[in-house]
């Protein structure tokens with residue numbers, strides 16, 4: 328288990344990490360998710376030993392204090408955004424480079440390389456120069472080069488950002504396969520909520536040098552702990568609790584100041600146990616399988632809804648600025664801290 332205890336980092340006069348506390352279990356795939364500049368990369372670099380943390384910070388790995396341990400002795404693999412491969416070497420030579428530095432026997436090097444090349448599906452590319460490989464293949468070489476060293480932890484810093492959307496998805500699938508087949512603890516940094524929701528055993532949401540929430544993707548999506556997480560992941564209608572009570576003319580049981588309702592929990596067709604409301608249709612946008620509409624209520628509240636199926640036909644026949652009856656699923660309200 329990897330444990331961060333009161334980890335802080337100050338650059339000049341700005342404290343970019345504020346007493347981070349985190350426990351990560353061995354063998355899981357975690358993502359650090361958050362907007363640009365919130366401290367994800369700095370945390371990763373501190374775990375890898377590439378950056379010092381402030382005094383008082385502590386990092387434990389399987390109970391051992393590694394806070395001041397040299398980076399090269401931590402058994403951590405790091406894959407960067409730009410892959411940092413050696414361009415004058417072949418894929419195979421890149422992959423075995425670290426093993427040769429470690430002076431392993433020829434047999435051991437060949438065995439380890441064959442294993443990882445198989446898992447990474449690089450057999451037919453292993454003798455190509457780096458420049459002859461696609462972005463996705465280069466990325467697999469970069470991951471293989473780290474994994475062949477049998478790291479305790481694999482760290483990946485926005486490794487897919489140079490890939491197009493389709494390739495990204497298939498690369499994410501192969502990363503998940505490789506990670507599961509080797510059971511290596513992995514931390515993947517991204518600012519893309521879709522990537523995080525797709526691959527993670529658990530997501531750690533960063534905001535402004537703090538951890539806002541840690542949990543499985545379903546947990547974070549269904550039970551965001553505060554307005555930041557509710558807004559950053561998925562789409563949400565966040566209002567003051569009192570405003571929602573004004574809209575539905577009913578008290579809500581939450582103690583939090585804000586209440587959210589995800590856009591997909593507003594529908595045009597009545598659903599069991601839903602709550603009927605009326606609004607004015609202010610906007611409609613069709614995105615193929617679903618449509619996004621804006622409804623104005625009581626002249627002061629705007630709610631955004633994602634509708635699908637027959638609701639799209641219904642809305643298609645309603646003029647803008649007309650009244651529409653719609654339904655909200657009150658069981659889906661989320662109480663949110665500020």
Ligand SMILES: Nc1ncnc2c1ncn2[C@@H]1O[C@H](COP(=O)(O)OP(=O)(O)OP(=O)(O)O)[C@@H](O)[C@H]1O
Pocket residue numbers: 338343361362363364365366367368369370518
């Ligand atoms: N070497 C440095 N010197 C001074 N400030 C730094 C340094 N490295 C990072 N920072 C600052 O620390 C803050 C956190 O940076 P960090 O790179 O960890 O964010 P991030 O969440 O990974 O962002 P991104 O997604 O853009 O990479 C930022 O405000 C950044 O400007």
